[in-house]
Amino acid sequence: ELMEKGFIKSMIFITHELPLLYNVTDDIMVMYAGQIVERGTAKEMVFDPIHPYSKGLMGSIIVPEEGTRETKLEAIPGTPPNLKHPPAGCRFAPRCKYAKPECKVYEVPEKEFEEHRMYRCCYEVDYLKEVYGRNG
Known part of the structure; x- marks a missing residue:
């Protein structure tokens, strides 16, 4: 309502819950x-994540939508890095x-890629979509 009335122009909302x-x-x-x-x-x-971490987030969340009852949740293995000494290369x-x-x-x-989309991965979008398609 505050945004609709123009009191707030933008907002940062931080969560792991993409849905x-x-x-x-x-x-x-x-x-x-x-x-x-x-x-x-x-x-x-939400419906077409590209980066493996984004894809992993969506695969680890229960989405209360029709037809998702049989969806198998997948955990992202490992633990986040120590940011005092981040890993070389891709942090993920x-x-x-x-x-x-x-x-x-x-x-x-x-x-x-596409209009206003960005990702940070060594693979091309087409390859990632192909791999995701094979792995469900």
């Missing part, structure tokens, strides 16, 4: 270990089931 964000925001940025790993509209981020690589050796060595730059 909740879908209902209260227009855009979502997913952060891991202090870095933005993906940015997109709320609909894109030690926990990522798709990581390759260079992910743990080289800094991963942001990649723009």
Whole structure:
């Protein structure tokens, strides 16, 4: 209501519950270990996440939607890194089931794709979608 009346122009809402964000925001940025790993509209981020961490978040949350009763939840293995000494390369690589050796060595730059979407991964979007399709 405050936003609708123009008293508030923008808001930062911090949570691990992407489906909740879908209902209260227009855009979502997913952060891991202090870095933005993906940015997109709320609909894109909930229904078509690209970064392996974003995908993992969605796979670890119960979504109370029709037809999700049989959905198997998946935990993200490992623990977050110590940010006093973050890992080299991709900060998510030690926990990522798709990581390759260079992910743990080289800094991963942001990649723009589609309009206003960004992700930070060494893989291309088409490859990640193909892998996600094979793995459910």
